[in-house]
Amino acid sequence: MSPSELSALLPILITAAAASALTAAAGFYSKHGFVAGFTMAAFALSFASIFIAAPAAPIAVSSLLVVDGFALFFMGLIYAAAFAVALLSYGYNGGAGGKHTEYYILLLLSALGAAVLAGSRHFASFFLGLEILSVSLFGLAAYMRSPKGNEAGLKYLVLAGASSAFLVFGMALVYAATGSMEFSAASALATRGGGPLSLAGMALIVAGAGFKLAVVPFHGWTPDVYEGAPAPVGAFIASVSKGAVVAVLMRLMGGSLASGGPLFTFLAAVAVASMFAGNLLALFQENVKRVLAYSSIAHLGYLLVAFLASGSFAAGAVAFYLAAYFVSIIGAFGVVTVLSVNGSDVDSLESYRGLAWRRPLIGAVFTAMLLSLAGIPLTAGFVGKFYLVAAGAASSMWILVLSLALSSVIGFYYYLRIILVLFSPSPRELPAEAEVHPAGSAALMALFAVLVFMGVYPGPFLSLVGAAASGLWQ
Amino acid sequence: MTVPAEHALALAAVLFSIGLAGVLARRNIIFMLLSIEVMLNSAGLAFISAGYMHGHPDGQVMFIFILAMAAAEVVVGLSLALRIYGSFKSLDADAASSMRG
Numbered sequence: 001m002s003p004s005e006l007s008a009l010l011p012i013l014i015t016a017a018a019a020s021a022l023t024a025a026a027g028f029y030s031k032h033g034f035v036a037g038f039t040m041a042a043f044a045l046s047f048a049s050i051f052i053a054a055p056a057a058p059i060a061v062s063s064l065l066v067v068d069g070f071a072l073f074f075m076g077l078i079y080a081a082a083f084a085v086a087l088l089s090y091g092y093n094g095g096a097g098g099k100h101t102e103y104y105i106l107l108l109l110s111a112l113g114a115a116v117l118a119g120s121r122h123f124a125s126f127f128l129g130l131e132i133l134s135v136s137l138f139g140l141a142a143y144m145r146s147p148k149g150n151e152a153g154l155k156y157l158v159l160a161g162a163s164s165a166f167l168v169f170g171m172a173l174v175y176a177a178t179g180s181m182e183f184s185a186a187s188a189l190a191t192r193g194g195g196p197l198s199l200a201g202m203a204l205i206v207a208g209a210g211f212k213l214a215v216v217p218f219h220g221w222t223p224d225v226y227e228g229a230p231a232p233v234g235a236f237i238a239s240v241s242k243g244a245v246v247a248v249l250m251r252l253m254g255g256s257l258a259s260g261g262p263l264f265t266f267l268a269a270v271a272v273a274s275m276f277a278g279n280l281l282a283l284f285q286e287n288v289k290r291v292l293a294y295s296s297i298a299h300l301g302y303l304l305v306a307f308l309a310s311g312s313f314a315a316g317a318v319a320f321y322l323a324a325y326f327v328s329i330i331g332a333f334g335v336v337t338v339l340s341v342n343g344s345d346v347d348s349l350e351s352y353r354g355l356a357w358r359r360p361l362i363g364a365v366f367t368a369m370l371l372s373l374a375g376i377p378l379t380a381g382f383v384g385k386f387y388l389v390a391a392g393a394a395s396s397m398w399i400l401v402l403s404l405a406l407s408s409v410i411g412f413y414y415y416l417r418i419i420l421v422l423f424s425p426s427p428r429e430l431p432a433e434a435e436v437h438p439a440g441s442a443a444l445m446a447l448f449a450v451l452v453f454m455g456v457y458p459g460p461f462l463s464l465v466g467a468a469a470s471g472l473w474q
Numbered sequence: 475m476t477v478p479a480e481h482a483l484a485l486a487a488v489l490f491s492i493g494l495a496g497v498l499a500r501r502n503i504i505f506m507l508l509s510i511e512v513m514l515n516s517a518g519l520a521f522i523s524a525g526y527m528h529g530h531p532d533g534q535v536m537f538i539f540i541l542a543m544a545a546a547e548v549v550v551g552l553s554l555a556l557r558i559y560g561s562f563k564s565l566d567a568d569a570a571s572s573m574r575g
Contacts, residue, residue, distance in 0.1 A: 124536060131543040138550045147561035151570050154554045158506050158567075161547050162497050165513035168540055169490055172517055172533075176483060176524035181532055224573040 018042030091437025152228025163211030170204025235333030274301030324384035338440035354426030482523030
């Protein structure tokens with residue numbers, strides 16, 4: 001392996017080495033403070049190594065991985081999100097005491113899987129990355145050792161296992177039809193139309209990936225898993241695992257989806273169904289985590305609008321929207337996290353009544369995150385949604401753009417409902433509330449700052465996204 | 475005499491459907507895990523036959539990956555099933571379904 005290939009792979013190698021080192025050290029030394037600090041340092045180092053890898057990009061490392069601007073952008077997003085989740089988890093798991101080594105090892109491994117997905121260009125690395133990500137997430141989802149947590153873990157495992165089977169079977173069919181497992185061959189085939197075998201294969205791959213993205217009709221597991229999983233893990237599943245799958249799908253089929261073809265039509269129907277079903281079902285929820293789960297279903301539906309639009313502008317819109325969505329959803333789950341301790345999450349809507357008066361800072365952050373999810377101006381979510389609409393309109397996909405606008409209006413209602421609860425008077429008898437850990441508040445403040453910065457002054461971020469997207473599909 | 479690769483692919487498709495029907499119809503967690511295993515192995519068989527069709531070893535490599543992943547998944551699945559049994563005193567997937575909506 002040449003030095004430039006090695007430096008391009010550094011972000012992945014550092015995370016992998018950190019996960020192995022932490023596993024080896026777990027037997028001797030497992031103080032929570034050390035383990036969490038080590039994990040965060042590993043994420044920070046992986047993030048920093050992206051700047052070392054950038055001069056070498058774009059470079060193909062064996063036939064499995066490619067490290068280009070697009071992959072590096074998503075790796076940066078993944079590591080930043082994983083860092084925020086680790087910081088939130090530190091407070092959630094009770095500060096310096098206790099033993100939670102497995103939690104952080106699994107977090108490192110799932111970030112590793114996501115990073116591999118971001119750079120994969122071959123079915124083998126697609127499959128391996130996805131499985132490193134999901135198998136670690138099963139453990140994380142069940143980490144809260146409660147009946148609900150176990151149920152969430154098992155539900156996630158059964159559905160993710162079945163969806164992986166769909167995915168690999170689809171890969172096998174495409175391989176049988178084309179004789180190649182590299183994405184370039186598969187997408188060339190999709191452009192030419194391909195035979196029934198490859199079409200069936202691509203459809204199975206889309207179905208398998210649809211489970212991970214939790215888009216309608218593959219969304220059934222989402223609310224239960226988000227409710228049962230610990231809040232920081234919910235944030236991770238909602239952001240990193242979906243973002244990584246979007247990245248790999250963009251590389252596999254984005255840009256080669258012929259408008260009007262069967263796959264295009266199917267994905268357009270999935271997008272419309274996800275936007276409406278997600279927003280409508282969220283209206284009736286009394287549990288904040290479930291509201292966020294349905295909201296994430298709707299958001300992935302929005303994202304598909306730009307995914308279906310072709311061209312590097314649309315790819316940039318997807319990347320920007322994902323970044324804005326990452327900040328907002330991690331922030332929203334982060335608020336649930338800082339109010340909860342491991343084992344009992346504060347997630348019923350009633351327990352948030354009057355929070356803005358009792359804890360003004362957290363109330364303000366939660367309000368900002370919800371407004372961003374709703375797409376109100378001056379937040380990152382607004383700029384993201386603006387670019388989605390622009391990308392959809394540039395490709396004249398009017399039905400999709402119209403459903404995006406209509407379903408967003410429905411979405412306003414339940415975000416405003418939570419905000420209204422936050423600002424209504426406190427109930428007489430206050431429930432016992434946990435102290436907010438400083439690590440959690442630090443993470444929330446940082447996310448809030450990024451959210452407002454991206455919303456008010458998106459220029460620098462947009463040029464970054466544009467540069468990342470321009471290198472894709474060449 | 476040799477088996478044509480298309481026949482092996484068709485067999486894989488049949489096995490995949492059997493596994494899928496098992497996941498959907500069975501309520502016992504162990505049987506659901508078993509059915510997922512059948513689905514994954516049918517995908518492995520499809521990869522081997524596709525590799526055979528083109529004369530590549532890649533299909534068999536993928537089969538080994540799938541095997542390793544299925545083993546990892548079933549380990550986590552069985553340990554979760556034990557914990558489900560501990561908290562719900564049942565391995566029925568419907569009994570272990572407290573969250574609705």
